[in-house]
Amino acid sequence: MNSLQRFYQWIANSPPLFKLQPPFTTVEDIQSSPLAESESYDGNPRLGFLYQHLCTKLLTSSPRYELIAEEIQLNGQNGRTIGAIDLILKNLETDEHEHWEVAIKFYLLHQGIWYGPNAHDQLHKKLDRMLSHQLKMSQRDEFHQRLPLEQPPSEHLLMQGRLYINPFSTEETPSECLGFELDPSQISGYWCYQSQWEQISEPLYPLSKPLWAIGNNEYLEPIDKPSAKFVHTQTKSGQFWFVVPDTWPNNH
Template identity: 65%
Template sequence: MSPYQRFYHWIATTPPLFECIAPFESLQKLAFSPTDTSDYSGNPRLGFLYQHLCTELLTNTSSYSVELEEVQINKDNGQTLGAIDLILNNHQTRRQEHWEVAIKFYLLHQGTWFGPNAHDQLDKKLKRMLTHQLKMSTTPEFLAQYPQLTGLSEHLLLQGRLYTNPFSPEPVPDKCLGLKLNQSQISGHWCYQHQWEQIGEPLYELDKPLWAIGQTEIGNPVEKPNGRFIHAQTASGQFWFVVPDSWPGKT
């Protein structure tokens, strides 16, 4: 199975970061067909690949078809308001739906979930998704472009993994912005560069397209990083971030 096929299967079977209460979505309930995505030639960045595979998966079910994808919304003066990921036709409810999809990785530090780039934080990302991204389909600018698409329901597919530091333990929140986190997705580890020796087993660095699924064939272990963050796995498949001692710095 190619990495793209493994990622496709991961998206279909992995719970989201939050418990599946509206607007949060999971694809686990869908009956999907396998796909041959080994010939993917689009943008290799993780977010683009993830959205492509989500779209592929949704359209490989009997429940959905894509009405619109990656819809740019602009003001009259040309200023960009943002983009809508997907407008889907739900063949079961016979309604149209606005979907936003994202894959994210966050590390718990002093009660806050930070991205490896610490300017990215789960609470800020979630607030923007709920109050800006999912509201794009109700803006006058969108409705002027697509007057037939009114009353769309809102759906958020937010997958990824949450990481805790076993060498600097702290209470693990069960909510973010009052919404319940999916405890099964708090499964990764992270540590500072100065805590490297405490890991106690070799790490194998992962290219970003493999952050979700890991490697099936490991190569040479990575040496202790110097001033950069790495995402890696052990031979048994445990995921680790190792971050510089200055992380998260000023945010």
């Protein structure tokens, strides 16, 4: 199984970061066809684009959904960009339209805040934007002009990824974000500062960004202690680790 197929299977079988309550959704209950071995991807190499591509493949290979539109760019009257809607699907079981936003994110807990490795990205900010802006775009007049539907589509947020805690810190792990309950099974990664490197008991193997979700299936050379920016790694036992500079999250 190649890495594209492994990522597709990971999406199909992994719980979201949040426990299920509207608008949070999962794809674990969707019957979809396996990804063909011949499947290739030559789009934007960023992880979020690859993730959205595979989510679209998974949803539209199921008998439940028909793809109506994807990446709908909305602009205001003054030409200002409002944003892009990920997916509009028709649920063939209910005969209703659904607006899906999909995101894969990795966050590290520090002083009560879940930060991305790039610390400008924070879970509470991302979630607020998804709920208050991204999902609401399908209710706007600009959307209705582009794609007239009898009823506004229902809102569905698929947010997968992994949450990381520092095992060398006594910090309490929050159980929710913005009042939405986190799925504790997805708080499964570790992170530490470069100065805590010696406390890690296993060798760490580097992960390229397309492998952040699924991890390695072959291990070459373990990394030496990093001295520059953050690194994302995995042990042979399967534990995921971020190692970040001692100045993180400031100036990162």
